[in-house]
Structures are given as structure tokens and as C-alpha cells.
Amino acid sequence: MSSYIPNTDTDRAKMLETLGINSVEELFEIVPAQKRYPQLDLPDPLSEMEVKRLLQALAEKNSDLNHHPCFLGAGSYHHFVPSVVDHIASRGEFYTAYTPYQPEVSQGTLTSIYEFQSMVCALTGMDAANASMYDGATAMAEAGLMAARVTHRYKLLVASSIHSTYRRVLRTYTQGIGMEIQEIGRAEDGVVDTSQAVQLLDDGTAALLVQHPNFLGGLEDLALLSELAHSVGALLVVCADPISLGLLKAPGDLGADIVVGEGQCLGSPPSYGGPYVGLFACRQKYLRQIPGRLVGMATDAEGRRGFVLTLQPREQHIRREKATSNICTNEALVALAAGTYLAVMGRQGLRQVAELCYHKAHYAAEAIAALPGYERLGGRFFKEFVIRTPVPASEVNDQLWGHGIIGGYELAKDYPDLAQCLLFCVTEMNTRQDIDHLVEALTEIGEER
Amino acid sequence: MSSYIPNTDTDRAKMLETLGINSVEELFEIVPAQKRYPQLDLPDPLSEMEVKRLLQALAEKNSDLNHHPCFLGAGSYHHFVPSVVDHIASRGEFYTAYTPYQPEVSQGTLTSIYEFQSMVCALTGMDAANASMYDGATAMAEAGLMAARVTHRYKLLVASSIHSTYRRVLRTYTQGIGMEIQEIGRAEDGVVDTSQAVQLLDDGTAALLVQHPNFLGGLEDLALLSELAHSVGALLVVCADPISLGLLKAPGDLGADIVVGEGQCLGSPPSYGGPYVGLFACRQKYLRQIPGRLVGMATDAEGRRGFVLTLQPREQHIRREKATSNICTNEALVALAAGTYLAVMGRQGLRQVAELCYHKAHYAAEAIAALPGYERLGGRFFKEFVIRTPVPASEVNDQLWGHGIIGGYELAKDYPDLAQCLLFCVTEMNTRQDIDHLVEALTEIGEER
């Protein structure tokens, strides 16, 4: 009998007796006999020790970022995670609790979500934030859906400088309800082509969606874009890198109506793509259309402060098919990690992280761009930048791996016009030595051509 | 300012003002000026990220047992530690609490120690156990001292089949108070030479100290030894491997008066020798002479059960130079791990661990002894056994390391008569594949000679 199941044979016999039956099988007689108890072809059960060894062996088949300098970003970021973060998230009372439907026994979770929401508002310059979405990509898709609910319009204008997967997820999410999606091209320096935006924005446009810093690392002119969107009554949805907001103006202060983002960079490791956490914040006036859960402050009968799930009538468990979204389970524990991270870094620390990324990325970009055969494309950037390489990008990456370096993101799969280009990301995790090593390796690769 | 110190410059200024002084330095004027503020030659401070990388690099300079089959024992054992154990010991309320002097805020620690003591009693067959000693070696030394207090005699008879370091620690501990220590040799099969014991035991003997299973893995005849010791009014002190007690008779049932042991094997990794935990148990009648802390059950004014430190007047903080020992801080957290381990394994599991060790060790011993040039020495054993090797033991180990195997313990340093011998230890962590691999490698080494 498994060590996870407390019942012993004696316990089971006692229970069967109480139930007046002879075997547990009788409880399953309701299952059509011919389909009952199929033979399952699964590996034999293993003990805890064996499972750990097996998983250790699988884990070690992967080349991890503790042992290889990495210059990949493109939606998943390798930032420093202070030890505190996981210590908090490892408190059993947090991670073994359910969704805080029952406030009396969930003040820990509720308070921490409330604080997370407050800090997301502080970062984005928005009035309200929800308890989390699945990830950045679905947060952006839900922002598109929400814009349609707010404006009763069904066209979304999407910058092609947005993360390609995010754009595809938006298409997935909107395919059923049949929204129209138009993409705006990029100007010379890689940011939104504003003249094209002006052309495409019309009074059927629910929202203009942009990313800032954008997928190619570039900094968009949010103030101008919001003006353009608002001039036709459309909303501006901004997908932002929360680390960049340690340094850059809050999108809310530049006119954004909804701000979304991927929160993984706030205290969670890259984890091969998940669990991540979607940030979602909006202006107060749109609050009733926000998807997902919201925690609010309340006062109990004796005047004590407490926290509760609020505005629940937007949600699926009450509104069913009329809910603002189908989301139920979200990413509470990752949000707790993000909240802890933001508290640990705080006002000074987050700015410092952002500056470290900025300066190191610029140091790297300058050094690479100075190499013969390499060219940096695009204008101002934050921590990611595009380099045109002298040999095919995939070849560059293969050779970098020969030096033990995990190279950049190959842009060809998303942008045919950037066929021989790599998107490099530099964070506080890349030491000067790592960067110099990368530059040397690239020099070699360039010379060999 | 370090992130561990909350006070900001403003805070400090405020406090200085309250104190009516201009600088913190003034508080240290009491320190002789010429000795104040020495220049310390220490490395520059590092950030959390840098310290982690540095420590990671140091850790990876060690070859760890996750990656190398290991056949070392000799006082430190590689047993399986279920995940639960460290999860419990990682609860902040446990590991950041002080010694439970204040029972109202320490019931968690006190209860867990009480349970640990009860389980140590269950294992050893003793009436009372203390809250822990530093390690097995000091526990045995303190047992020697305690025997002297109990008997008012000053000679200790120590089996040479006891762990050599333990014997040396006993000498260290007794050198100040001037006890006489005599060693008893080993019989043919590696266990205590009982005829010599009979000769040396006299009415000045405080205790006979033996290890079971002994340092060479052999099983002592405790019943006989206790009879011999008791016949001259000496105590029998047994140092036992707690894992073996999953299978073997409790020393208490065979006449032991004090049972000590190293508790590391109960839920703690080898950790390069520490933190470990000394187990210490004795008969009720000797309780007032026991060293260290004891937790007892009590009832409060309202009749509720609680746990408190008991018999404190034996201890240094009350009795000062007349205390039963100087021990204050012990190994509470390691004892918590041991208690958790014993609860997790429980009645069935500990027996199973012991049987796995036994059968695997015997499988290995038989296979090695059958190799040309190798010979097993000694009689019945538990999980460790002695092999005489065809080439010098250190050479065998060097060559095993060439196969990635951490070999046995070289006995020459402790027993000149076992010059070309290795002490092998096999536990449930050694798979059949590991053992077969060892046997193959030994075959090769033997053939090369």
C-alpha cells in the first residue's frame, strides 16, 4: 500500500462492513462492466528513492543556466531570485491551501494577493490589478477580449513588434468569437510604424495592442500611441516587462488603459516555460470587465480589517457563460513569489536590477556591434537587442554552444526580414566575464567565415 | 548598508539623538583606543548572487554521493532521507527558535523532543533518553564520565573494536579529570576478547564500553558482556548503530545500562561529518546523572498537557561547576530530523531499511570474498565487513576511484594488524548494479597485481 494512503487493510475492512458490502469493487459496479478495470500499460511503481534518482538523471540530461552563460530572453528571463522568495512560497500553509473562497481560513493568501495587486498597480501606474492570469500571453489575449467588451467593437490592432507567440495566442483566443485582427508593421528602427497605425485605427477598433519594451527590445512611444488610439475611441493595451518598469515610466502615466505582462521575471526561474504568471491591470472605470479574481479590503462586524474575494459576479462560478472569462485556477503561488520578490527588491532594488540590465546589455551590444561582420539593428532598447550576424544565426548559436554559451533567439522563425538575426538578452545574471567571453566567441565565429 | 540590517541612516541618526551622542563610535570608547578598529584583512563583501555562485563553485569541487557509488561507513552513513524530513526541519518556527527555556512559546520544540526521546527509548530498550548530545563520539565519552559518577569508580574498560575516533575522544574528555582507560583486544573474529575482559574487569571498573555492531561491523555478545560487567558492579555502555536496531535486539533487553549512538543515519546526510546528533539513553535509576537536557510531560493549572524541560538542576546553568555536564546547546534540529525520520519509517520501515542493508551487505561480502586474492575477515556482521585485499588498501581505493567508485575505509591507520584491509559499508543506497560494478572493479584490480 502506498505511503500516501493512510487507510490500512483493517481500516478498509471496517469501512466496507459499515457500507455493508464485500469489496471496494462493488462501489464501481455502476461503470459498464465491459469497460471496467482496463489493463494500463504504465511503468512499475517505484519507491521515493528510485523516483528521485530517476528524476535527478532526467534533470541532469538538461544543460542548465547555473552552468552555462545564457543570452536568451524573448519572453522568459533569467533574473536573480533571492532565496527568501522560495522560502516564503515553500510555507505549507501557502502552497497547500485552496483558492481563498473561505476568507476566515485564507487571510494569508488573500492578504498576499492584495499586496501583489497593489504592487502591480504601483509598477504599471494603473488603478486596479487582478489576482493573476495564466501567463503574459493569455493576459494579453484576455486584454483584447476585455477591450471588445468595454468598447463593443470587434477589431484589434496588433503591433507586429509584439512577441510572436503572444500574437498567435491572441488569434487562438479570438478565433471562436470571430474578432478581426490586423497587424501593424514596424518602422525602420523596429518600433510600431505609427503612420500605418493611423491608417488602420478606425471607429471599429476596440484596442491598439503594443509591447514595451517590444519583442525586439525596442522602446515604443507609448504617449503617442495612446493619443492615436484614444483619438478613435480605442483602448491602448500595453504588454510590459515588469523589470523594465523599475526604470521606465509607468505605462499608466503614458495613457495605457490596460497593462499586462509576464511576471515570471519577478522571482521565478525560467522553468522551461512554466509556471509563469500573467499580470493584468486596468483603469478603475473598466474594472467590472476585468477577467479573473480580485481581492479587496473589507471590514468585519467588529470593525477589524480583512480581505475577501470581491466583484465575484463577474466570474464563471456565478455568471457561468456570461462571465468575463472562464478562468478559475490562476497562478496564485507564482503571484506570491512575484509579490515577495517585489517586496524584497523594493523601491531601490528594482531600479537597480533594471539599471544593471540596461548597462550590461548596452555594454554587450556596443561590443558586438563593433565586431567586423556584425551589426546592431533598431533604435533605443532596454535589455534585448537585435544583431545581424555574418553567418546564419543558427550556425552562430551552434558554435556558441561549442564554447558552452547559450546564444540568442533566432528571429528568422518570426520575421522573414530578420533572417540572419539573433535577439540577445543581457541581465544582471550575465557577468562582464560572460559578456566578454561571448564577444570573443562571436569574434572567432565572424573570422572563420 | 546590508540588507540584513533594517536600520537606515535616518533611523540611526534618530537613535543617536535619543542617546545624546554624535556617532556610534562613541559607544565604543570604552575599548582601549590603541586596540580599537583594527584593520581586518577579509575579502570584499559580495552580493547574495555572488555568494551563491561562489559557494556553488566550492560545492562542485567536491565529488558527491549523488554521483558516485560509495562504500564508506565507519561512523558516517549514507542512508536514504525521505523528503519529508527536511521539509519539517525547514519550518521557520522550528529552526529559528531558541532552546525551549520558555515553555509557553516552545511547545513545538518541546513536544518534538519528547517524541524523539520516546522513540530513542523504544529503539534502545532504555527507560529514559536525553534531548541529544553533540554526536556519537561525545555521547560515548559522556557515558564514560556518567558511569564514573554513578559508580564512583575511575577506570573505564574500552573495547578496541570501538570506533578509533570514539576511543580517542573518550581520552580527550577524560584527560583532565584523570580517569584510567584500558583497552581490551579483539578475539579471532574481531569482537571483544571476552577472556581478556574477564581479566581486566575489577571492582575499580566504572564501565565496560563496547560498540554493537562494532567498528569492524561485527556483532558483539551483549548478553555475555553485560553479565561480565555487572558481575564486578560495572556498568555496560553500548554504542549502537540505530539503523541496526531496526533488526537487532534492543541493547536494553540484553543488559545495557547506558546506550549511546550516532543519530546521523536517522535522516541526516553525511555532511562531511556534521551536524550530527548523539543519542543518549539510560536506565531510570541513573537518570539524575544523565548529561544534557531532558523534556518531560507536565500538566498546567487548567489540567492541560504540556511539555517542559525537566530535572534542570543537573545542568550547568543552575549547577555550574557541579553540573552533570557542561553541555548547553545540543543538536536539537538534527534530533528533530531523527524524530521525523523514525516517525516516517515507523515500525515497518526501519526494519525494512535494516534488512535491505543486511542483505545487500551480505550479497556484496560474499561476492568479494569469492574473488581470488580477497578474503573476508571476522564473524557475523550487519552492514559493514572487513576485506583483506591483494594489493595495498590505499591502492585499491585509488583504483576504485578511477572507476568512479568511492571505496572502503582503510583500516591500517587504526589497526596495524589490519594493514591491507578495507572496511566496506553497504546500505539501501547501494543498488545491486553498484555492488556488481564494485565487484567487477575489484576483480580487475586483483587480476592486475
Place this chain on the structure above:
Amino acid sequence: MTEPLLFELSSPGRTGCRLPDLDVPESVLPEDLLRDELPLPELSEREIVQHFSRLSQLNFGVDTGFYPLGSCTMKYNPKMHEDVARYAGFIQIHPWQSELTVQGALQLMCELQEYLAEITGLPAVSLQPVAGAHGELTGMLIIRAYHQSRGDEGRVTVLVPDSAHGTNPASAAMCGYKVVTVPSDARGNIDVEELDRLMDESVAGLMLTNPNTLGLFEEHILQIEEIVHGAGGLIYCDGANMNALLGVARPGELGTDVLHLNLHKTFSTPHGGGGPGGGGTAVTEELSAFLPVPVVARRGPDEAAASGAEYYLDYDRSLSIGPVGGFYGNFGVMVKAYAYLRSLGERGLREVSENAVLNANYLLTQIKGYYDLPYERSCLHECVFSGKAQAKLGVHTLDIAKRLIDLGFHPPTVYFPLIVDEALMIEPTETESLETL
């Protein structure tokens, strides 16, 4: 004890983490784009740990007590899973790393897909959805894409039983479907006659939950299959309650075309106070072409040898509904599910369901005398009572819940399913002992 908020504890100048010094020359910052104020709190590490430790103690979790929330499968999850899911080789890998450098991760995902296929009887699995509702959306989009691929554009409606979880109708609506409710019969099953009446060529499919949210097995499952398939519809099965049927029945053999699993309920990821989860979605061979990209695939030995990599991410699905998330799903949750399945094997899985169902039925008999039982039959993984009788006496279900809290228990799910008055829904799971019950 009330704990102040982070912002209330904040004091200017404090920080919780020391960062490395800048080791490269500074570049010019884009002054025009910089923010003036970053209104985050300022605390030392010590204050943060104290704050969150205290907050945690205001929570009730499975680790601290019995948590019999119905529909939530609040089982105890082995601590080992927390450890293995944190191995550096699992968390410190980047989703865009080349496949050659992440073979361990891909192998784990591929094998997990295969295990889940084996358990559900549905051969193609996507691990991309990260929650039950996410799986529902994925599955319903697949159904939609399937009909469209056949030019069958007239199917605009989805049937959903009245006992369904709220995410079901919400997910169908997000796919653009009109939701029509199917009533339950007196035994808690889908009303088959009604179903037959509603099912026609305007209906894309039926979303059923089996065992359903009343803890009851759908008695007419084979008949339902005939009706729905007969009219050209597909059957979506909400598999959130699979904890009752592991190794006992395969939904794929009971007519299901699409099914999602809640890895965070059935396959042992703790709930985390509301996530992360895993909503792995399994479909028939016929529907596999529509799965979200990428799917993890295995190369044959020759190809594997040539490329050096046995496992890879397969983006090559022209009929795919597209990706439903940023990467490949909640990998960390998959690690736990994988560890769980390797621990249990076939026998262990069946033990889980048998004990879960036995516990629920035992609890049912113990409570039966005190509360109304709306459906007089044996249940599967959970049981639903009605507090109707108590309500007549002025004690509502919510009062009962509050009283249980006072007694140190987490109360069961209340007021769900909606079709039962004053509902009290209890799911003990297999990890509780007879004494606790």
C-alpha cells in the same frame, strides 16, 4: 493577530537584497523615458520573512488539517514532489534552449503525454493548458476546429448539464458557442430524454463531467454517447474528477472525444492557494491534428541518431488551433505529475481511486442521518448533501461552514452544485484516514 501590510511596514531607505555592483561602464539612460517615482515598499529581509511567515499562519492548508472541499480534490501531495520539481536541471532551463540541451525535459513531457493517454484512453495529449478551464477552452476550440474542417459550420450550440462546473459554460461561450442547459434527472444523471430532444445538427457537442459534480457516475454514459455521436456532435468530458476513476475506467472507451485533466487535483500538485495548475487535454486520434502547437514528439531510432536528439517539439500541425499559452505549459506541474505516476504505477493509481471512493462513501453513510441526501445512491469520489432541513430551522449552510471553522476544520464546498438547495459538497480524497473521517 492582524498583520500590517507591506506598505505599512515600509521605511524609506531599506532594502531586502543586496545586488552585485555594476561591472561594466555605465551607458547613457534614456532620460525622457525614466520614471520619477517607483512606489514600491522598502523593507529588510528580516521584516519580509516575518511578515509572510505571519501571514501564512493565518491560512489553513492541507498540511495543517483536513480540507474536504468538494470538487477540489484537496489531497495530500508528497513532499518529494516539491523537491524533485526544484532540481536545477528542471527550473534553470530556458524554454528557447535548443532541443539537444533539454532532452531530459522533453523526455519527461513526452512520457507524461503517453501515460496520460494510457490512463484516459485518448491517444493524443497536449500539456499546454495550465488549468482546468484552460483545458476546456482548448478542447472546445478543437471541437470547433473539427467541425469547421469538415465544413460543418451550422453547429453553434453546446449542451451543458445544469450540474456542470461554472467554467464549462464560460469556456464554451469563449469559443463563441451558445450554451444550452441540459437538466438532470431524479438520480442526478443527465436527463437522457431531454438530451435526445436537444441534440441535433445545430449542436457542436455536449460537455459532460464524469463522475459529475454530485460525485455520481453518469449511469447512461453509453446511451449518451450514441445520442451525441449519432447526431454528429462530439463529447467533451470534464475530467477534473478523474480521481475517482483512475485505473477503473478510461473515458476514451466511454465515448469521450476530448477531455481535460486537472493535474493539480488528480496528479498531485498542491493547489498553491489558487494555482499553478495543469490542464492537460487528451483527444481521439481523429482530433489530434487540431491540438495546440507544439506537441512533444519522439523520433524513431534512425532519425534520433541522425539529429542527436530523440525528443523534439513538433510545431508541424497545419490544422492546429494555435498555441494557447506562451510556451509549453506548466512544466513544473508536469514534473510533479510525472513523479506521481512513476511512484504509483497501475496498481497505485487504482488504489488511489478505490480509497478515495471508499472514503467518500463511508463519509456518506456517516453523515446520511444528519443531512438530506438529495440522491440516494452510492457516490464516487465525493458526496453532496443538502442543508435544506437545517435551513428550515434557520441554520443555513454558510452557518454550518463557519461553525466547522471554529472547530478547526476546513469546511466543505458550499452552495455548489447550484442544482442542490443549500448544498454541502464533501470530497475526502484517498489521503485521509478512517480516524479523521
Place this chain on the structure above:
Amino acid sequence: MTEPLLFELSSPGRTGCRLPDLDVPESVLPEDLLRDELPLPELSEREIVQHFSRLSQLNFGVDTGFYPLGSCTMKYNPKMHEDVARYAGFIQIHPWQSELTVQGALQLMCELQEYLAEITGLPAVSLQPVAGAHGELTGMLIIRAYHQSRGDEGRVTVLVPDSAHGTNPASAAMCGYKVVTVPSDARGNIDVEELDRLMDESVAGLMLTNPNTLGLFEEHILQIEEIVHGAGGLIYCDGANMNALLGVARPGELGTDVLHLNLHKTFSTPHGGGGPGGGGTAVTEELSAFLPVPVVARRGPDEAAASGAEYYLDYDRSLSIGPVGGFYGNFGVMVKAYAYLRSLGERGLREVSENAVLNANYLLTQIKGYYDLPYERSCLHECVFSGKAQAKLGVHTLDIAKRLIDLGFHPPTVYFPLIVDEALMIEPTETESLETL
């Protein structure tokens, strides 16, 4: 909430861990030596976790609140230390592995010895003692061995101030010394005249604590040195209170011959409910020959190249008192101390002491009005009050402690030092904020 004991929760047949199947043939068991009964409890993993989680909540820890226990240095310890101390390369290494395979561990220990030597001003360090009292025993045995090595056998007494921690006289007694108490003067210092009177050739040395247990710096330290050394005695310094003097003064420059540190107080290992600790002991060059074996040593470049190993365990000390423990000390505690020192550096260490002392003095001024202050002078790391005035009103120190618990604080140390009536001893440490104080 009272939590039942493990034995009370036990139920026959349960187990908390599945072990691997036996993969070798069975051997014959020694039937005559087997036990019949193993009366350990039987529980599932779930029950064990619930039990200990609940127990933990009955504890107060630094993580959950202010813990101003005097003499205990209950500072907050960075969480990072918990992580680094658990790296596989540190915990999964066996103490008998060959030096070549544990160079990282040996390097860490060797450098830590050097750092502690630098901080204390005493050049030779043993990390083998695992607690303060263990260090005292080690140190006093070294003093004994020193005198013996010089044939100076008549020194049978050790002087210990009345304010000393109980371990001091107990340790001296374990070395066979007769303990003679030195009184304190009106300012809380050692009474120098008394000392001078007591100090003669029958005295092996003086055990002083600096700063002492009243939180006061020994004002006549240089005079004391002259007296003791002048009479051929040695000075043992109990360095458990070094938190007040880091980077401010080196005991080795203040006449100390032997000193122990409490790594678990000053150098950031959490107390663990009473251990593990680290009692690293530092001595003068002259005494280094007596240190316990082994000591970690560093080879010169040529030798290192030849042997392939720069660091090694040096057992070669003919005058050594012998080993004081089974292996090399609490390595896990050393890892934390090392991480701490690398985080702080010289500047950080001084900040620790400055803030600890500032906090203690601030607290002293805040409380001064309410309680009697037995010694009117500024303190170092902690302050001691007397509840004498309150006691006259019938409120004893113990009542004050209980009331603080009711208010959610951990009370300070009470009834120690013994020389102060109704003592209340408060050590805030540097990791508490102004607001908390």
C-alpha cells in the same frame, strides 16, 4: 489546540515511506539476535506532515517575531544560508572521502579558519567544537595541556567571574579544575583587586567573558591581562558575545590566549531550537600545537601541485589534546558562517556590531525609566535590567515574561545573570528595526 503525540496518532500497518524492493538474494538473518518488537509509531506521510506542521505553529521563532533573548544573539539569519548549506556538494560528501575529492569543503574550512583568526586576532583556529561549551572544554584542555607541557603541574584552579555563563565553570570542572569565583565590582567589571589577590601559581588561568553577560565591556582588560599573565596564567575569553565587537576590537590584541566563538550566534546559524551550533576555538601561535586534530591546512604551491590537493587534514600535532568530536565539527554550520563572512566583509562586520550596540543602547534608554538599571553605563550588545522595584510590588520577572508572551512578544532572558536580582536581560541584535524596538 493540543496536538496528540505520534504514538497516539499511530495505527498498525501504516508507513510513511515506500522503500525500494530488495534487488539481491536474501541472506540468512541471525535469528538469535533479532528483536521481536519494534515499538515505533506507524503513520502515513500525510499524518506526519500535519502533526509536525501543527507542532511548529506552537513555537515562536525569529521568523515569526522579535526574540530579544539576552545572551543568545537571536538575530535574523539570511535565508540564503539555508540554501547554500544544502548544496549537494556540501551535504552529500562523506567525511572519510579522500582529500582529492573534497577540495571545495577543505578550502572553505581553511579559509574560514583564516577569517576567524583575522577577526579574533588569534592565529590558530579549530573548527571542531560544535557549541560554545564544547569550545570552552577544548580551550580549557588546551590551557591544561600547555601548563603540563611545561611541567607546570601545580596549577589546579581556574578563576571564573560571578557573572559568567554556567557553561564556563562547568567546562573548567570537566577539565579537572577547581573553580574559584571572582566577584564583580560596582560597575559590573571583574573586581581587579580581588583578581590580583586570587591570582597565583596555583591558578591555571582566568575565564572571562568580554563583553560580559551584563552587556558590558571589561574596562580593565589590559590590567587584567597583566595580572593573569604576570602570574603565569592564561586568559580564556568566552567569545559568545563577539557580536558586539566585530571589527571593533580583536580579543587576541586584548590579552586573550584562547577564545571560542559561537558560530550559531554571531555568525548566523539559526538556533534550531537548541542546536546545531559551532564553537570554533582560536588560540595564540604558542598554543596552536595543542589544538584538537585534525586541523585543516593549506599546502604550498609545489607540494600542492605534487599531491594534486592544495588543502588537507593535518593530523600531525604531537601535543594535541586529541579530537573532541567524531569528525571535523559541524561542517553545515561552517558553510553558513563562511557565506555570512563573504557577504559582509570587513565593513559589514563592523556594521553588525555598531547596529547591535546602538540598538541595545537605544533600548536601554527607552526602558531605563521603567526598570532598575543595576549598572549605570552604556552597554554593548545587550542590556540587563532588574525587576527589583516591580518585585516589591509583587510582580516578579517571571510574571513580566508571561505578560509579554500574551502580548505576542518573545520575552527576554530572565533570572540570568545570577548576580542581578530579578534579572531581565535584553539583546535586540542588529537585525531589528527602530520601529520594533
